[in-house]
Amino acid sequence: MSTAAPASSVPASPGPPHRRRRRRARPLMSAVVTITALLCALVGGIGWYFAGVAIEVDHSAEYPLTIEDAGNGTVTLPREPGTERPGAWALVWKGGRALLGPVVGGNDEHVVRKVSPVEGALVKDAPAMIDHWMYDGDPKTALGLPFQDVTYPSEVGPMPAWLVPGTSDKGTWVIGVHGRNADKAETFRVMRTVHSLGMPMLSIAYRNDVGAPPSQDRRNHLGDKEWHDVVSAMGYARAHGATGVVLYGWSMGGAMAMTTLQRDPSFVRGVVLDSPVLDWSATLDKQGDARHLPAFMTGIAKRVLQWRIGIDLADFDMRRYAPHLRTPVLMFTTEDDATVANGPAFAFARKAPPGTVTHIPTPGDHTESWNVDPAAYERSLVAFLKRVG
DSSP: OOOOOOOOOOOOOOHHHHHHHHHHHHHHHHHHHHHHHHHHHHHHHHHHHHHHHHHOOOOOOOOOEEOOEEETTEEEEEOSHHHHOOSOEEEEETTEEEEEEEEEEEOSSEEEEEEEEEESOOOTTOEEEEETTOOOSOHHHHHOOOOEEEEEOOTTSOEEEEEEOOSOSSEEEEEEEOOTTOOGGGGHHHHHHHHHTTOOEEEEOOTTSTTSOOOTTOOOOTTTTTHHHHHHHHHHHHHTTEEEEEEEEETHHHHHHHHHHHHOOTTEEEEEEESOOSOHHHHHHHHHHHTTOOHHHHHHHHHHHHHHHTOOGGGGOTTTTGGGOOSOEEEEEETTOSSSOSHHHHHHHHHSOTTSEEEEEESSSTTOHHHHOHHHHHHHHHHHHHHHO
16 A cells, blocks of 8 residues: 555646636727727817817808797897897898897797887798897998998908098008908997097908908918908008008907007007907817816817917917007907906906006997997097097
8 A cells, every 4th residue: 555645636727717708808808999999089079070160160140039020110029138138239030130129018938129120021930130240231331331342462362341431541540350250240330430530440351251262271260360361451551541550359350459469569559359369278168168068178179179270279368468568458348258258358457567458348248348338338439549549
């Protein structure tokens, strides 16, 4: 009988279970990679789309209201903040326009306002919108002001403009620069005031406007390219007798005016800003919040935008330029601006040398300072233009 101890048992190789786990791990890792790729594509796609919205050229009109009734010099509209506000407003529908008067009736659901038709007939159930530009057409048909259709040379071709003459071509001209995807009609509201002071006013179209030469890529560049058209307009004014200019910019037109001032200030006597974009990065953050985008996704969209049109958004933060400002600025901002971030404008006014920026906050939404109180707006504008003109 053998006395050797029995061989100790050796644990069975766990190889097959490991192989099974590896086989299970492969599809799991594949799923993780696929999901990650899909998420990256989704985030990148949303960033690409949001960036595209910011640089899209779009001149279409929207009519979110319905005319509920009209007659006897009144119009009935759905009651909402935009239809019941006091101030100066127009009502626009396809084929027509009217100036709205005071509220004279209504209930919780409807508002009745006096109305003065300007063009076309008010029709019940017609889609419509409230228009804070007020007028349409040209300076003669809209305001009864004499004007000339002129063109000024630019990098991309001859640009159309309206020239409302002053008492003399000599002296300081006002150059009106409308906002993104707007047109020259945005400048109508101040034309009478400028004309009453005897100052020539040149209201310009710029690249990608209706009736104007397009840029090569047919995209908005947030003022990075468009400001060159402002410089070209200044050259036209100088060639026709101007001894200086006041740049008057609405929204993105304000960004263009300030970029022009920053880079070519010698001929600029003053700047008027109405709801200006003074920091594109902050404004894009505001727009992202309005679309409920997470902050990181808005950040991706901004990086995509910078790559697509070759700009650095930091170059458009005018708070950095404010301490170096030497040219007088009149600036209007609105407390309920849903389009442009107002914080940079307030900071710009604080950082500028004392007395350089006259900042007038008003009620209203984007570029509506004139509409909520035309008389007060015009008093401030007259005082400023007399000082710098």
